[in-house]
Amino acid sequence: xxxxxxxxxxxxxxxxxxxxxxxxxxxxxxxxxxxxxxxxxxxxxxxxxxxxxxxxxxxxxxxxxxxxxxxxxxxxxxxxxxxxxxxxxxxxxxxxxxxxxxxxxxxxxxxxxxxxxxxxxxxxxxxxxxxxxxxxxxxxxxxxxxxxxxxxxxxxxxxxxxxxxxxxxxxxxxxxxxxxxxxxxxxxxxxxxxxxxxxxxxxxxxxxxxxx
Amino acid sequence: xxxxxxxxxxxxxxxxxxxxxxxxxxxxxxxxxxxxxxxxxxxxxxxxxxxxxxxxxxxxxxxxxxxxxxxxxxxxxxxxxxxxxxxxxxxxxxxxxxxxxxxxxxxxxxxxxxxxxxxxxxxxxxxxxxxxxxxxxxxxxxxxxxxxxxxxxxxxxxxxxxxxxxxxxxxxxxxxxxxxxxxxxxx
Numbered sequence: 001x002x003x004x005x006x007x008x009x010x011x012x013x014x015x016x017x018x019x020x021x022x023x024x025x026x027x028x029x030x031x032x033x034x035x036x037x038x039x040x041x042x043x044x045x046x047x048x049x050x051x052x053x054x055x056x057x058x059x060x061x062x063x064x065x066x067x068x069x070x071x072x073x074x075x076x077x078x079x080x081x082x083x084x085x086x087x088x089x090x091x092x093x094x095x096x097x098x099x100x101x102x103x104x105x106x107x108x109x110x111x112x113x114x115x116x117x118x119x120x121x122x123x124x125x126x127x128x129x130x131x132x133x134x135x136x137x138x139x140x141x142x143x144x145x146x147x148x149x150x151x152x153x154x155x156x157x158x159x160x161x162x163x164x165x166x167x168x169x170x171x172x173x174x175x176x177x178x179x180x181x182x183x184x185x186x187x188x189x190x191x192x193x194x195x196x197x198x199x200x201x202x203x204x205x206x207x208x209x210x211x212x
Numbered sequence: 213x214x215x216x217x218x219x220x221x222x223x224x225x226x227x228x229x230x231x232x233x234x235x236x237x238x239x240x241x242x243x244x245x246x247x248x249x250x251x252x253x254x255x256x257x258x259x260x261x262x263x264x265x266x267x268x269x270x271x272x273x274x275x276x277x278x279x280x281x282x283x284x285x286x287x288x289x290x291x292x293x294x295x296x297x298x299x300x301x302x303x304x305x306x307x308x309x310x311x312x313x314x315x316x317x318x319x320x321x322x323x324x325x326x327x328x329x330x331x332x333x334x335x336x337x338x339x340x341x342x343x344x345x346x347x348x349x350x351x352x353x354x355x356x357x358x359x360x361x362x363x364x365x366x367x368x369x370x371x372x373x374x375x376x377x378x379x380x381x382x383x384x385x386x387x388x389x390x391x392x393x394x395x396x397x398x399x
């Protein structure tokens with residue numbers, strides 16, 4: 001047993017029962033309530049469901065990158081300090097490089113990106129700088145499939161974000177490495193994955209984000 | 213001392229804890245933390261516009277991962293930028309690993325985690341280093357950065373005690389920072 005706090009609901013009022021075990025149990029929901037959170041006498045916290053909110057690692061909703069020219073993740077909370085953009089077998093129908101952009105409530109930022117991306121395909125190495133988005137220099141073809149993760153971190157209170165990440169290709173011996181930064185122009189609330197030309201269409205794979 | 217529980221029974225089947233609802237437990241059993249609660253903590257961004265080193269100290273003992281972020285960082289010379297860790301004082305030797313210049317050339321540096329290659333005074337550095345505790349007081353670093361071209365780096369260091377500080381400096385220790393900003397996240 002524990003000291004149990006049960007939320008009031010339609011059938012029962014708030015209840016509090018105490019014992020001498022030094023542990024807590026919080027119950028919510030209908031009727032007698034269901035245990036949602038326990039704190040043991042050894043200070044171990046156990047959740048019945050995945051916590052959400054500031055500091056918690058939260059998954060977005062995975063999107064099949066099988067159509068359209070861009071994929072947006074919106075409604076990202078204002079407290080987020082790190083976002084991981086994940087590619088799993090992402091492909092397009094063309095030769096335009098993938099592009100990651102971030103934005104605020106006013107829209108997606110389309111300029112001011114700083115940095116470059118190293119593309120390494122066998123013995124061929126190239127560095128390509130970018131300004132209009134975090135462009136992933138991967139020698140894109142319609143056959144290119146992309147697996148990787150790109151980590152965006154908030155460096156200061158002025159909405160400056162830094163990117164670092166790596167991508168491998170599933171169809172050939174190649175990899176890409178990126179570093180850069182951009183100012184989100186306000187509190188970041190969205191991430192867009194598109195292509196440099198903006199017209200190539202996604203035709204395979206999936207994309208998701210983690211934020212925390 | 214205050215009572216941190218809002219004991220208002222409204223029939224919703226939910227619980228709120230803390231004067232500003234710091235913790236909410238919904239009737240669906242989901243626990244939500246409100247502002248500032250949780251493991252990912254920002255340091256204070258430092259303008260890397262002067263001095264030969266930038267230190268982040270008083271890092272808590274429970275930290276297992278640190279992200280060092282660089283935004284347009286520059287120095288006035290050609291000495292490579294490196295990261296050093298410490299416990300009570302900074303560790304200046306014993307680092308293993310290398311930085312790759314993006315073209316297949318690797319450079320080893322035992323005095324710190326080197327995060328740049330072939331740097332010049334006009335280069336601006338963008339990127340991040342991820343430093344994680346692998347066991348005991350052993351830490352592993354990896355990351356990508358840009359100074360001119362993309363650089364890749366990885367390494368490890370065994371500290372003599374619990375990590376409590378990080379320094380960003382140059383290999384020669386005398387080149388001066390003259391642009392950009394640096395910050396850390398820890399968790």
